[in-house]
Amino acid sequence: MLLCITANHRNTPFDALERLAVDGEEFARMARGSHDAVQGAVALATCNRLEVYLDVDAPPIKAHAIAQQSFRQTLEQLAGPEVLTAAAGVELIDDAAAVHHLFSVCAGLDSVAVGEEEIAGQVRRAAATAREIGASSGRLDHVLQEAVRTARRARAHGDASKTDRSLARLALDMVESRIADWGSTRVLLVGTGRYAATTVASLVERGARQITVYSPTGRAQMFATRYGLTPTNDLRDALATNDVVITCTTRLSVNADDVPEGTHALVVDLGLPRNVDPAVGDVDGVSLLDLETIRLHAPLLHWSAEEDARAVVDSAAHAYTTSASVEPAIVALREHVLAVVEREIERTQSRDHDGRIAEALRHLSGVLLHTPSTLARHHAAAGRSDQVMAAVSTLFGLTVDGHEQSQASPEHLRRDLRA
Numbered sequence: 319m320l321l322c323i324t325a326n327h328r329n330t331p332f333d334a335l336e337r338l339a340v341d342g343e344e345f346a347r348m349a350r351g352s353h354d355a356v357q358g359a360v361a362l363a364t365c366n367r368l369e370v371y372l373d374v375d376a377p378p379i380k381a382h383a384i385a386q387q388s389f390r391q392t393l394e395q396l397a398g399p400e401v402l403t404a405a406a407g408v409e410l411i412d413d414a415a416a417v418h419h420l421f422s423v424c425a426g427l428d429s430v431a432v433g434e435e436e437i438a439g440q441v442r443r444a445a446a447t448a449r450e451i452g453a454s455s456g457r458l459d460h461v462l463q464e465a466v467r468t469a470r471r472a473r474a475h476g477d478a479s480k481t482d483r484s485l486a487r488l489a490l491d492m493v494e495s496r497i498a499d500w501g502s503t504r505v506l507l508v509g510t511g512r513y514a515a516t517t518v519a520s521l522v523e524r525g526a527r528q529i530t531v532y533s534p535t536g537r538a539q540m541f542a543t544r545y546g547l548t549p550t551n552d553l554r555d556a557l558a559t560n561d562v563v564i565t566c567t568t569r570l571s572v573n574a575d576d577v578p579e580g581t582h583a584l585v586v587d588l589g590l591p592r593n594v595d596p597a598v599g600d601v602d603g604v605s606l607l608d609l610e611t612i613r614l615h616a617p618l619l620h621w622s623a624e625e626d627a628r629a630v631v632d633s634a635a636h637a638y639t640t641s642a643s644v645e646p647a648i649v650a651l652r653e654h655v656l657a658v659v660e661r662e663i664e665r666t667q668s669r670d671h672d673g674r675i676a677e678a679l680r681h682l683s684g685v686l687l688h689t690p691s692t693l694a695r696h697h698a699a700a701g702r703s704d705q706v707m708a709a710v711s712t713l714f715g716l717t718v719d720g721h722e723q724s725q726a727s728p729e730h731l732r733r734d735l736r737a
Contacts, residue, residue, distance in 0.1 A: 319381040320461065323389045325408045325629035327430055332610045334404035336591045338368045339568075340396045343447050345370060348395060350389040350453040355381070357386070358455025360448040360462060362423070363459065365442050365485070365513075365590035365609065366430055372461070373455040382410060417461060417642075418635040422697040424465040425472040425631050430613050432489035433627065435541035436516060438469040460636065468634040472627040486517040486566070487614055489586050490524060493562065496584060500525040506560035506583075507531045508553075508593065509567035517564055517588070518545050532556050534571045554578050564587065565593035577601050638719050641695040643703045647710040654714055661684045 325338055332703040340362035349359035349370050358373035370389060374381040411419055419428070424441045426434040444464035448454035454462075497503055504525050507514055510533045513564060521529060530548045531538045542549035550556045553571075557563060558578040565571055574597040582603040587594040589607060599606030663676045670676055694706045710716055 319374050319376065319378060319412060320416050320457065321372045321374055321381060321385045321410060321412045322369055322408050322419055323372070323385055323408055324367060324419070325368045325405055326367035326369065326428065327609075327613055328428070329407045329409055331407075332590070332608075332613065334407070335366070335368070336394070337397070337401050339363065339591045340368065342444055342672040343451065344397060346444075346448045346453040348392045349388050349449055350448075351404070353384050355384050356388055358448070358458040359453050360444055360458050361684065362441060362444045364437065365588070367422075367423070371416070371458055373458045378412065380590070382412070385410060392609050404640045407702055413712075414635070414639040417639050418632070420461065420465045421631045421635045421638075425469040425627055427472075427628060427631060429485070430609070433473075434485055434488075435473065436485070436513070438466055438734045441469075442466050463633070464638055468631060471634065472630040483645070485588060485609075485612070486513065486564075487520045489564075489588060489607065490520050492607065493584060493586060494524075495572040497562070501527050503562055504528045505530070506550075506556045506563045507547070508542060508563065508565040508571050509533065509589075510535070512566065513566040513588065515545070517566055518547070521564075525655055530556055530560060534567055534569060537577055556578050557581055557583065565589055567593050569593065570595065571596055574598050574601055577604060602609045639699040640703060644698040644706045647707050647716075648694055651690065654716055655683050663684050 325335060327335065330338070340359040340363060345363065345368075346359045349361065349372065350356055352359075353374075355374050355376045356372055357375050359370055370392075372385050372388065374384050376384055388400060389408070390405070420441075422428045424438050426432060426437050429437055441462060444529065445454065445459060445466075449459055474735070500521070503526060505521060505528060507517060507521075507529060507689035508531075510531065514531075520531065528548075530550050531545075531548050531713045532544050532553050533541065536551075538549035538551065553576055555578075557572070557576060558581050561583060563583050563585045564574070565586070568589065568591070570591065570593060571589075572585070572594045574595055577598060580603065581601065584605045584607065585594055585598060587608040592608065594606060594608070596606070596608075598604055618666060659679050659682075663670070663679055666675050691727070694710075697703070697706050
């Protein structure tokens, strides 16, 4: 069973999300090993969410309990028992609802900045990481890859690429009303990661030319060279001499004590955990715009392609889940045919000195299975899953509801369907 446990900006306050900031790779690794029934785990940890997708081999009620236990146990091990209170609002969704949620998230429809493109890359990297460390499963990997493909189609169909939406762009849209001319505005960027690069691109598009970069980890020079910026190692001086400060790192980088007297700047905190101490906003001459403020204003900004993109996501999620509903029938049919082929190969083994008969029979079985497998998924998408299951049962004498298969023991069939 596919399940998702999610803490995001819709169900969890930003101060709680900040406490839930953990390493996604380690979360996936530990969740995968948290229970024997957990076949796979992929964690998505971003500035707006912490969610884990689980492939659990158990009946629904038990699977729900295992998923919740896995989430809480992993979170407690990574961040301590006190962080569990921050996860009080998490949601658990399963099966078709989990698929639809994943597809919506990947297409940027569940983000603070609706239609943002960065999230699809984060989903893709989370899937790749889980695959590399052995935390994922075939079922999880397949649905995540389909989510990424759906996100591409949603952007193409809804022309989302022209809507210029990302969290950084949304924040800059809100800053724009206070900026007379980006070309003469001095901007300090705190951070040198992937999101910092996105922010630089957004600033340059608006005409910003005076961009200084500071890195808490000492990588400002390298980042500045790559993007044609001015590096600095003096945070206090940079805060005093720039008009706009944008932070996007993974740590608290700016405290009130860092801000020199007489500073006049608009500080935009895009980090989670927060990069800027809230006390900075109380310093005379300084205005602070953080993720909570951005979230409150985000619904006021309309994304014209949203409805078209949602239609693409809804259709893709429905097609995927209905297709998945006949997978047990396809697996049972495949196992049945392959078992027949293997028996025939064994019968002809004494005459098959070079293995050509075996190779030909296996190739033939693949060819024969391709069309019924494709048509089964097609009919499922059209709402005919029950007819597909009945046809397999009637024509081949197989039952595909998790019970007995005519050529195999019940336990053998259950093991095959989990594979």
